[in-house]
Amino acid sequence: MSAEERKRLESLLAFHAAPTLMGLKCGSLPTLSVSQFDFDEVSKLFAESCFGERISARFISRCSARTMIYIYDRQLLDSTLSDAAVREFLVGCGYGRHWGTGECLDRLCSRLCEKDFPHEIGVFLGYPLEDVKGFIENCGRQCKLCGMWKVYGDVERAKEMFERYDQCRINLCRELEKGKQLRSCVA
Numbered sequence: 001m002s003a004e005e006r007k008r009l010e011s012l013l014a015f016h017a018a019p020t021l022m023g024l025k026c027g028s029l030p031t032l033s034v035s036q037f038d039f040d041e042v043s044k045l046f047a048e049s050c051f052g053e054r055i056s057a058r059f060i061s062r063c064s065a066r067t068m069i070y071i072y073d074r075q076l077l078d079s080t081l082s083d084a085a086v087r088e089f090l091v092g093c094g095y096g097r098h099w100g101t102g103e104c105l106d107r108l109c110s111r112l113c114e115k116d117f118p119h120e121i122g123v124f125l126g127y128p129l130e131d132v133k134g135f136i137e138n139c140g141r142q143c144k145l146c147g148m149w150k151v152y153g154d155v156e157r158a159k160e161m162f163e164r165y166d167q168c169r170i171n172l173c174r175e176l177e178k179g180k181q182l183r184s185c186v187a
Contacts, residue, residue: 001041009037010182011173013051017071018169021055021186025126025165026076031066039067052186058105060112068112070105070124077101077124086123089133093120128153 001009009032013021016030032042039059046057054075060068078101080086091097095107104124111118122132127149134143134152143150148165151158175185 001038001045005037005041006045007176009042009045011176013071014172014176014182014185015169018172019126019165020071020073020076021051021182022168022172023054023073023076024168025073026080027070027072027124027126029068029070029121029125031068033066034064042069050183052183055186058109060109070109070112072105072124074101076126080123080126083129086129089129090120090123093118095120122149125149128158130154131158 012030012032017028019025020028032039043057043059045051046055049055051071054073056072056074058070058072060070081090081101081104087097090104095104099107108118108121108124112121119136120132122135123129130153131149131151135150138152140150143152145151145155145158147158147162149158172182172185176182
């Protein structure tokens with residue numbers, strides 16, 4: 001991968017996945033253009049922990065022009081999926097009660113390739129469970145606040161999280177603009 005291509009990739013990841021890269025949320029779902037990136041090379045960077053020891057990725061193709069990448073913090077995702085309420089919710093969505101993180105990710109990736117979008121993905125993106133459930137129950141309508149996700153529960157907490165995530169993105173993008181590599185910035 002050329003230095004320019006890597007810089008472009010790092011900038012895109014910083015903009016779309018900063019809270020995950022910086023250890024604030026368990027997952028992010030950016031998309032990459034197939035024409036702009038060599039996915040074998042991108043996959044190799046994740047395999048070599050070039051974006052931090054905790055960070056992993058799953059590639060999910062939804063169309064021929066763009067590929068979604070589920071970027072996740074392994075520790076935060078394990079913690080999220082070990083929560084009893086989250087696990088019970090996922091069981092209701094067809095996930096196995098005793099599945100490990102890898103099996104849950106396999107199921108999610110499979111569901112992402114289906115016609116209907118799996119709204120349980122909110123759990124994998126670190127959204128509060130009450131907001132994920134509220135979105136599903138209300139078909140995305142009647143939310144209390146619309147920001148990075150639709151809020152059905154604690155509005156003040158969501159506003160604080162939105163602000164933290166925005167500041168994280170701004171700070172990480174600023175560091176890259178100063179010439180730092182993403183690896184040196186990741187928490």
